[in-house]
Amino acid sequence: xxxxxxxxxxxxxxxxxxxxxxxxxxxxxxxxxxxxxxxxxxxxxxxxxxxxxxxxxxxxxxxxxxxxxxxxxxxxxxxxxxxxxxxxxxxxxxxxxxxxxxxxxxxxxxxxxxxxxxxxxxxxxxxxxxxxxxxxxxxxxxxxxxxxxxxxxxxxxxxxxxxxxxxxxxxxxxxxxxxxxxxxxxxxxxxxxxxxxxxxxxxxxxxxxxxxxxxxxxxxxxxxxxxxxxxxxxxxxxxxxxxxxxxxxxxxxxxxxxxxxxxxxxxxxxxxxxxxxxxxxxxxxxxxxxxx
Amino acid sequence: xxxxxxxxxxxxxxxxxxxxxxxxxxxxxxxxxxxxxxxxxxxxxxxxxxxxxxxxxxxxxxxxxxxxxxxxxxxxxxxxxxxxxxxxxxxxxxxxxxxxxxxxxxxxxxxxxxxxxxxxxxxxxxxxxxxxxxxxxxxxxxxxxxxxxxxxxxxxxxxxxxxxxxxxxxxxxxxxxxxxxxxxxxxxxxxxxxxxxxxxxxxxxxxxxxxxxxxxxxxxxxxxxxxxxxxxxxxxxxxxxxxxxxxxxxxxxxxxxxxxxxxxxxxxxxxxxxxxxxxxxxxxxxxxxxxxxxxxxxxxxxxxxxxxxxxxxxxxxxxxxxxxxxxxxxxxxxxxxxxxxxxxxxxxxxxxxxxxxxx
Numbered sequence: 272x273x274x275x276x277x278x279x280x281x282x283x284x285x286x287x288x289x290x291x292x293x294x295x296x297x298x299x300x301x302x303x304x305x306x307x308x309x310x311x312x313x314x315x316x317x318x319x320x321x322x323x324x325x326x327x328x329x330x331x332x333x334x335x336x337x338x339x340x341x342x343x344x345x346x347x348x349x350x351x352x353x354x355x356x357x358x359x360x361x362x363x364x365x366x367x368x369x370x371x372x373x374x375x376x377x378x379x380x381x382x383x384x385x386x387x388x389x390x391x392x393x394x395x396x397x398x399x400x401x402x403x404x405x406x407x408x409x410x411x412x413x414x415x416x417x418x419x420x421x422x423x424x425x426x427x428x429x430x431x432x433x434x435x436x437x438x439x440x441x442x443x444x445x446x447x448x449x450x451x452x453x454x455x456x457x458x459x460x461x462x463x464x465x466x467x468x469x470x471x472x473x474x475x476x477x478x479x480x481x482x483x484x485x486x487x488x489x490x491x492x493x494x495x496x497x498x499x500x501x502x503x504x505x506x507x508x509x510x511x512x513x514x515x516x517x518x519x520x521x522x523x524x525x526x527x528x529x530x531x532x533x534x535x536x537x538x539x540x541x542x543x544x545x546x547x548x549x550x551x552x553x554x555x556x557x558x559x560x561x562x563x
Numbered sequence: 564x565x566x567x568x569x570x571x572x573x574x575x576x577x578x579x580x581x582x583x584x585x586x587x588x589x590x591x592x593x594x595x596x597x598x599x600x601x602x603x604x605x606x607x608x609x610x611x612x613x614x615x616x617x618x619x620x621x622x623x624x625x626x627x628x629x630x631x632x633x634x635x636x637x638x639x640x641x642x643x644x645x646x647x648x649x650x651x652x653x654x655x656x657x658x659x660x661x662x663x664x665x666x667x668x669x670x671x672x673x674x675x676x677x678x679x680x681x682x683x684x685x686x687x688x689x690x691x692x693x694x695x696x697x698x699x700x701x702x703x704x705x706x707x708x709x710x711x712x713x714x715x716x717x718x719x720x721x722x723x724x725x726x727x728x729x730x731x732x733x734x735x736x737x738x739x740x741x742x743x744x745x746x747x748x749x750x751x752x753x754x755x756x757x758x759x760x761x762x763x764x765x766x767x768x769x770x771x772x773x774x775x776x777x778x779x780x781x782x783x784x785x786x787x788x789x790x791x792x793x794x795x796x797x798x799x800x801x802x803x804x805x806x807x808x809x810x811x812x813x814x815x816x817x818x819x820x821x822x823x824x825x826x827x828x829x830x831x832x833x834x835x836x837x838x839x840x841x842x843x844x845x846x847x848x849x850x851x852x853x854x855x856x857x858x859x860x861x862x863x864x865x866x867x868x869x870x871x872x873x874x875x876x877x878x879x880x881x882x883x884x885x886x887x888x889x890x891x892x893x894x895x896x897x898x899x900x901x902x903x904x905x906x907x908x909x910x911x912x913x914x915x916x917x918x919x920x921x922x
Contacts, residue, residue, distance in 0.1 A: 287726065294718070295735045298800070301750040302738065304761065320753070321764045371582035380575025386583050393590045395909060399857045399878045400902045403885030403894035404596035405589065407607060437585035461568035467578065496743035498860050503886045514745045527753070534746050545741045549734045552741065556801060557808035 300326065305538070309336055309531035316527055336532035340520070343529060345508065346536065349516035353537075356431045356512060357494040363436045364490050365483055371437070372445025373471050377457050387446075393439040399499070405434060406503050426507040435494060440559070441486050448482035449475065485555035488548075495541065513537040594902075601896035607889035620896035626689030628667050630657060634681045642681055649681050658687065693897070696868075696875035699787060703794075703876065704855040704908075711795045712802060712847050716840075719806035720832075733807075737800035744797060748864035751793040755779035755865075780866055783873040790861050790874060798854070802847050809843030810836070845916045849909055856905050877901050 303326050308316050310332040319325045340346055374380070375387050409424045424430035452475065460470050476483075498514045505511050514537075520530045545552050601620055605613045634642045634649035643650045658667045670687035673694055678684040688694045722733045739747060754761045757778025766774040779789040817835045826834070859878040862868060868875040868883075877897060885894020 284726075287724070291721065291726075291729075291732045294721075295732055298736050298739055298796070300761075301747070301754060302742070304754075305746075305750055317759060320756075320761055321759050322768075325761060367582040367585070370578040374575045374579035377569065378575040378578070379570040380572045380579075383575060383579075386579060389591065390583065390586060393586060395853070395906065396590060396594055396902065397853060397857050397905060399859060399881065400898040400905075401590060401593040401597060403881060403891060403898055404593040404600055406886060407600075407605070407891050408589075408593055408596065410607065433585070434589035437582035437589075439586070439590075442582060458568055467571060467574045471578070492741060496745070498743070498745050498863075499882065502863075503882070514743055517745065517749070530749065534749060538742055538746050541741055541743075542738065545738070546734065549737075553733070553737060553804050556737075556740070556804045559805070 302538075302542070305531055306535050309528065309535040310334070311336075311528060313526055313528045316531070336526075336528035337536070339526065340529045340532045340536065343526075344516055344519035344533075346516070346533065348509070349511055349513045350537070352428075352510060353495055353512040353514075356428060357491055359428075360432045360435050360494050361487050361490045363432070364438070364441055365486055367437055368441040368486065369445050369476070369479065369483070370471065371442050372449055373467075373475060375442070375446045376449035377454070377470075377475075378467065390439050390442055394443070402499060402503070409434070409504055425504050426510055428510060430504045431497075431501055431510070431512065434500075435490075435497075441490065444486055444489075444558070445479075445482055448479065452478055481554070482558075484551050485558050488552055488555040489559070492541075597895040597898045597902075600892045601899045603892050605892045605895070607891055616892075620892050621900075623689050623893070624693050624896055624900065626670065627673075627694075628670050628687040629684055630654070630667060630687055631678055631682055631684045634683075649683075651683060654685060654687070692868075692872050692875055693877075693880055695872045696877050696880045699873070699875055700856060700858060700877045702787065703791060703858055704852055706791055707794060707855045708848060708851045710791075711799055711851055712844075714795065715799045715802035715847065716806050718799065718803040719810055720836075722803065723807060723810050736803060739797045740800045742797070744860045745864055747793065747797045748861045751789075751796075752780065752865050755789050755793075757781055781870055783870050786866055786870060786874045790858075790865060794855075794858070794861060798851075802851065805847055805850075806840070806843060809840045813839035845912070848916070849912055852908060852912065853905060856901065856908075877904075 304320075307326060307328050308319075310328060311319065312331055312333075312335070315330050319330070324330070371390075375383060409430050411422060412424045413420060413422050414424060414427070414429060415421075424433075456474060457470055460474060465473075496514065497512065501512050501515045505515060517533065520526070520533055602615060602617060603613050604616050604619075632651045634651050637643050654672055657664045658670050660668070667687055670689050671691050673686045673688040673691045675683050675685040718736055722729060722736065757763070757776060757780075760776075760779070762779065763774070763776040767776065777785060779785050813836065817839075818831065821831045821835055857878055858876045859882065862874055862876055862879045863882075866874045868879055878901065881894045881897035881901065884890045884897065
């Protein structure tokens with residue numbers, strides 16, 4: 272046989288790449304199908320879904336589906352609502368969960384151990400098991416807003432934000448990260464007379480870039496993709512986020528081109544954000560897996 | 564390391580208090596409510612006052628009964644047949660207002676099996692749909708946990724090679740994770756379509772037309788499987804990344820030593836990689852299991868529990884009752900049952916995967 276070891280290595284390398292590419296196709300094809308279809312008229316979309324043209328930007332391409340989607344539903348409003356709810360929740364969560372993680376890691380106070388145990392215990396409570404009683408609670412809670420004192424949080428922004436600001440995983444991530452910071456630095460600052468707030472702002476936060484990115488990305492994904500909760504608590508159009516807004520496209524006659532356009536509209540920004548920051552995204556998932 | 568400089572009761576509560584308070588209000592309190600409501604007849608909106616009803620909600624969900632019946636016989640003593648099968652007395656005569664059999668009242672047939680001779684044992688359940696939901700959820704978890712964990716490990720090993728451009732593949736494999744499960748469910752609903760669906764067309768193309776189209780989501784035999792396949796497609800990248808971070812904690816010197824000793828690929832995996840991934844394996848298993856028990860969005864978008872309840876799940880039932888029918892107490896009881904299941908499964912997993920050497 273005249274196969275040299277160099278040929279052999281080249282062949283094996285080719286096989287490896289073929290395997291990698293085939294698997295990549297499996298993970299790509301529904302998303303490619305979605306984006307390509309969003310530019311096709313309904314009839315052509317259905318015809319193409321029977322062959323490989325489903326994945327190719329061929330035929331009568333236009334932005335018509337996108338214009339039609341905006342006409343069918345207040346898409347801009349839904350996107351605004353989602354961005355607003357997600358943004359506010361991420362910011363408040365970063366602030367309150369990092370201060371909590373800070374207090375749990377660096378400070379000694381009465382009830383600290385018990386409070387931390389309770390927070391860790393909530394990690395095994397799936398959200399689905401508290402959704403129903405939380406719904407009842409949310410329907411009765413008081414709120415002071417522009418209309419004065421009102422009861423019931425259904426159909427509002429706060430019902431989508433407040434329950435999700437603090438969560439066990441985020442607090443735990445901060446506490447884990449802070450544990451590895453040099454404690455001598457903090458004690459020294461205390462001895463020098465620095466207040467806890469000064470230590471938090473001037474020493475700890477500037478060192479916390481990675482954990483802030485991790486917590487922000489995880490919260491962003493969870494909030495933007497939320498479905499079950501807004502489905503239950505938001506009936507009014509004015510407060511609907513993008514995932515619930517989908518319902519508008521499944522009423523009466525379904526126009527698949529419009530559905531694809533809407534799905535692309537709400538998905539492509541997240542994909543772009545991910546591709547831009549993919550190292551940080553993957554690092555943030557990986558860091559939830561490092562057990563402390 | 565408590566020193567007088569780190570003790571600050573007031574500042575401690577001031578900084579941890581807001582987050583802790585929110586968690587008490589929106590996680591702990593609803594959880595306590597769920598337990599409390601499950602013993603009442605609480606509804607979302609009701610003119611009647613809430614009453615304590617004891618275990619009624621649980622009995623209505625979990626009540627089971629066994630009923631063994633002999634087939635009907637005609638005057639000559641021969642077994643009566645109907646459509647080639649022995650005919651049995653009507654179950655309704657036992658389950659509808661029969662004062663002799665109060666334990667069967669209101670129950671319906673779940674399934675039955677032959678119990679020797681012509682006799683047949685009928686398993687009656689107070690809530691057949693819920694029972695199916697429990698079975699489906701367990702099926703989902705039992706299939707998804709090892710399959711998704713295993714595939715994720717395979718991908719992680721594949722991605723952990725030193726090849727040019729490998730990060731591009733890692734980025735692509737992880738991509739579905741950032742896409743909403745609702746979006747993914749709609750896309751796959753179209754792919755699974757029985758007539759012009761992509762999957763049928765691809766399979767038919769690969770087999771040169773020999774493959775007969777299947778209505779993947781409309782068939783009781785394939786619906787749950789189709790949802791399992793799609794769920795794994797969406798989430799496997801997440802666990803691939805967790806495995807990868809585990810792989811990277813294994814010291815390269817171990818692999819160098821193995822290469823010098825001339826170990827085979829399988830030996831390297833068996834004696835170096837796998838033992839090094841122990842903690843990761845436990846974590847991946849527990850995380851997948853917990854996520855799998857929460858199965859809801861896929862069902863709500865793709866099948867609504869159908870066809871013929873073949874994709875009912877525990878959470879879907881909890882939401883249908885608690886929200887759809889505004890039956891807070893019934894939904895809460897299901898939530899409590901789900902919590903107890905998740906808790907016991909994760910305790911069992913922890914026990915089975917405990918570190919036997921480190922005592």
